[in-house]
Amino acid sequence: MQPVRYYQIGGFRAHVRDNSNDALAAKLMGSDGAELVLGIRPCGASYLLFPADAFHTLRLGKPRASPWQAHEFESLSPIQFPTKLDLASKLAMLTSNKKSTDGRPRDRSKANTAYTAGGDELSPAGIARSSFEHQRVFYRLCQSSIEQPYHYALQLAPWFQDVQIFSFAFNTWASDTRPLDERQADPRVLDVGWTEFNSPTDSDDLRAMSTSHYFVEEDRYLSNPRRRKLFLPDISQYSPRNTIRTLLLNTFGSTQGQQSIQPKILLVHNQKMALCVLQSFGVDTSAWKTGIKDLLYSQDVRRTRQRDSVSDSKEYRQHRKEKWTRERSRSPRRHTSAVELNSRPRSPPPPHRPPPVYIVDVRDMYETLMQLSPRDNTILDNAKALNVRDTAPVRGEDDGVVYEDVDPTSWCAGRESRLLGYMWEDMANSIAIDEQRALRHRFSKESIEDYGGPAGDYEDDEADPNNLLQPAPCPGNPAGAPRPVGMFDSDSEDDDW
Numbered sequence: 259m260q261p262v263r264y265y266q267i268g269g270f271r272a273h274v275r276d277n278s279n280d281a282l283a284a285k286l287m288g289s290d291g292a293e294l295v296l297g298i299r300p301c302g303a304s305y306l307l308f309p310a311d312a313f314h315t316l317r318l319g320k321p322r323a324s325p326w327q328a329h330e331f332e333s334l335s336p337i338q339f340p341t342k343l344d345l346a347s348k349l350a351m352l353t354s355n356k357k358s359t360d361g362r363p364r365d366r367s368k369a370n371t372a373y374t375a376g377g378d379e380l381s382p383a384g385i386a387r388s389s390f391e392h393q394r395v396f397y398r399l400c401q402s403s404i405e406q407p408y409h410y411a412l413q414l415a416p417w418f419q420d421v422q423i424f425s426f427a428f429n430t431w432a433s434d435t436r437p438l439d440e441r442q443a444d445p446r447v448l449d450v451g452w453t454e455f456n457s458p459t460d461s462d463d464l465r466a467m468s469t470s471h472y473f474v475e476e477d478r479y480l481s482n483p484r485r486r487k488l489f490l491p492d493i494s495q496y497s498p499r500n501t502i503r504t505l506l507l508n509t510f511g512s513t514q515g516q517q518s519i520q521p522k523i524l525l526v527h528n529q530k531m532a533l534c535v536l537q538s539f540g541v542d543t544s545a546w547k548t549g550i551k552d553l554l555y556s557q558d559v560r561r562t563r564q565r566d567s568v569s570d571s572k573e574y575r576q577h578r579k580e581k582w583t584r585e586r587s588r589s590p591r592r593h594t595s596a597v598e599l600n601s602r603p604r605s606p607p608p609p610h611r612p613p614p615v616y617i618v619d620v621r622d623m624y625e626t627l628m629q630l631s632p633r634d635n636t637i638l639d640n641a642k643a644l645n646v647r648d649t650a651p652v653r654g655e656d657d658g659v660v661y662e663d664v665d666p667t668s669w670c671a672g673r674e675s676r677l678l679g680y681m682w683e684d685m686a687n688s689i690a691i692d693e694q695r696a697l698r699h700r701f702s703k704e705s706i707e708d709y710g711g712p713a714g715d716y717e718d719d720e721a722d723p724n725n726l727l728q729p730a731p732c733p734g735n736p737a738g739a740p741r742p743v744g745m746f747d748s749d750s751e752d753d754d755w
Contacts, residue, residue, distance in 0.1 A: 259411040259555045262334075263325040264307035267294060269352035270365035273321040274308075279349040283342045285318060292345050295409060296337040296690050297326070298391055302373035302383035303365055304692065306337070306352065309409045328411035332380070332388030332551070335395050335410065337690040348693075369692065386626040389549045393623065393686035396523075396550055401687075402460045415556035417521055417612040423455040423464070425525040425682075426510070427637060427674035428535045432482040442534045448480055449473045450502060450535070451671030452509060455679050464683045470505070471672025472497045488670035503539045510541050510615065521612040523550060525678045527637045529619040546615040553616055620682050627685055627695055637674040637681075638666040646680045648673055 265273040268282060276282035286292045295307040308316065310325045328334060339345035356366040365374045373383055395412070398404045431446040451471040458464045471494045473487075478496055481487060488494075497505075510524070524546075526532035533543050624640050625632060642664040650660040664677065688694050 259328040259334075260408060260413050262328040262408065262411040263310035264295060264297065264328070264334075265310055265313050265321050265325050267306040267308055268349040269305055270354040270367060270370070271323075273323060273325065274316075274318045275322075276318075279346045279353070280342070282349060283339075283345040286316065286345060287339075287342050291338060291340040293336060293338050296333075296335050296391065297331040298333040298335075298384065298388040299330070299373075299378065300332055300380040300384045301376065301378050302381055302387045303370035304387070306348065307334070309406075312409070332384055333391040333395070335391040335690065336398065336404065337693070351692075383626075385549075386622060387691060389551070389618075390623055390626050390685070390691050392550050392554055393618065393682065394688070394690070395554060397458060397683070397686040400458045411555065413555050415553050415612065418553060418556075420520045420612075421457075421553065421616075422520050422522045423457055423525070423679070424452055424509075424522050425455070425675045425678040426450070426452045426532060426536070427527065427671040427678060428532065429482070429669045429671050429674075430531075430535070431477070431480050433480075442531065443538075445531070445535050445538055446477065446480075447474055447535055447538065448477055448482070449669075449671045450506070450539075451673070451675040453672075453675040453679060458683070458687070463687070464679055466676050466679060469493055469672050469676055470509075471495070471670065471675075472502045472505070474499055474502065482669060485667055485669045488668040488673060490670065490672045493672055494670070499539075506536065506539045506541055510536065519612065519614065522615045523553075524615045524617045525620050525682050526617060527619070527621045527640070527674075527678060529617055529622070533617075543615070543617075545613055546617055547613040548617055550616045550618065552613075618682065620678050620685075623682065623685055627691060628698070629695065636666065637677055638664050638668070641677045641681055642666055644681055644684050646677055646684050648676050648680065 267274050267286065268279065274282070276285065283292075286294070295309065297305050297307045299305070307326065313321070339348065351369040352367050354365050354367040354370075356371075365371065373381070395404070395410060399407070399412075399414075399418075404410065428450045429448045430441070431448055434441055434446045449472060451469065453469045454467045456462075456465040456467050469490070471490055473494065473496045475496045475498045510522070529548070533546075536543055621635070621637075621640060624630070624644065628643075647661045647663055650662040654660040685694070689697065
């Protein structure tokens with residue numbers, strides 16, 4: 259992380275307080291709302307922060323104590339408040355007035371008491387919540403919508419611009435009665451599917467570029483009860499297991515010996531089982547990284563001046579627009595004096611090789627967002643709960659794209675791999691984790707009350723909840739782009755699928 263310092267706004271042991279939350283919120287509001295930094299502590303507790311180097315612009319008086327250091331947080335991400343009421347409500351949730359029962363001072367606010375009960379150490383909740391926020395930061399970097407990357411202590415890996423986005427899905431035989439350890443060591447896989455996506459940009463959403471789907475030939479007569487097998491036109495096919503193995507190795511296998519590689523972000527649903535399936539096909543996952551924290555806060559970047567980092571404003575955004583074209587370094591001068599040689603700073607050590615894959619568990623993202631206990635749910639279950647849709651296999655009138663709701667009674671790893679990308683986008687391209695959960699709960703409740711049916715049953719695209727969950731418009735953070743384009747929705751008739 260960059261060595262950024264932060265002052266805490268409101269909450270437990272805040273650096274800045276006021277007579278009331280409304281008064282403090284009023285001082286923080288600008289003409290377009292307020293944008294602060296959301297910091298997730300190792301235990302999972304969250305706080306509103308403001309960079310110390312810009313604190314004087316707030317005119318809030320002298321801070322009460324020394325500022326936080328960036329490395330004391332697991333994630334640092336943008337959080338927006340369109341109105342004073344929104345910000346005051348957040349500050350109220352962070353207010354800690356209750357005394358600790360054991361005499362040990364801790365944050366007992368509504369927002370954080372569940373996370374601080376076990377102490378300040380790194381916890382599963384802290385890892386999961388910060389990982390969710392890492393996805394939001396990554397998406398905004400792709401969109402070039404973070405005006406001041408340094409304010410989030412970003413120290414991007416040298417290979418950040420080369421990262422590709424893939425997803426991987428699979429279906430196993432539900433009637434397999436072997437012990438769990440045997441099913442994990444040698445899973446009975448019925449089909450696998452993967453999709454490569456074009457990264458989102460400042461003018462377009464995540465876009466599925468190609469999808470592969472293979473049923474395992476040797477198990478073609480097996481099926482899962484009460485679920486029907488779904489074929490994607492011109493994509494789905496039966497192949498022997500050895501052929502699928504070769505294809506998976508070519509896509510996700512080891513790249514040792516190559517001079518340069520393009521690391522991947524791989525979206526999965528149930529990371530542990532996904533790795534078991536890939537390993538059963540011979541894919542070496544030993545060098546893979548869980549999460550993308552190391553991609554955003556890399557140790558391979560030397561310390562730079564505060565305003566001279568790779569992730570700074572205009573130059574950074576221009577690099578993203580130009581597909582991150584590498585700029586050739588200037589050749590050294592031919593004649594160099596001994597004094598100059600001795601006075602030059604030493605070159606930084608060569609960067610480490612990037613991990614082949616950063617793996618992101620979309621199921622864990624969803625369960626963390628909605629505060630659900632781990633459960634054996636499917637991609638289709640969670641996609642339906644998020645109101646995520648894919649393109650239909652046939653076009654509509656005038657050759658128009660048709661979106662169709664998810665059918666949880668079908669199974670098709672090809673379609674499920676596409677849905678994984680759109681599920682990830684639906685959560686990553688939205689507001690902060692706790693505000694997003696509250697809004698989703700509110701929309702679900704209103705859907706039941708207004709329509710008398712389960713949440714997500716809607717006919718008009720204008721009622722699509724995905725459109726209600728885009729980040730609030732703030733300077734440098736425009737409203738979300740249109741919904742993703744999918745399998746048969748290209749303007750070209752010659753797309754190769």
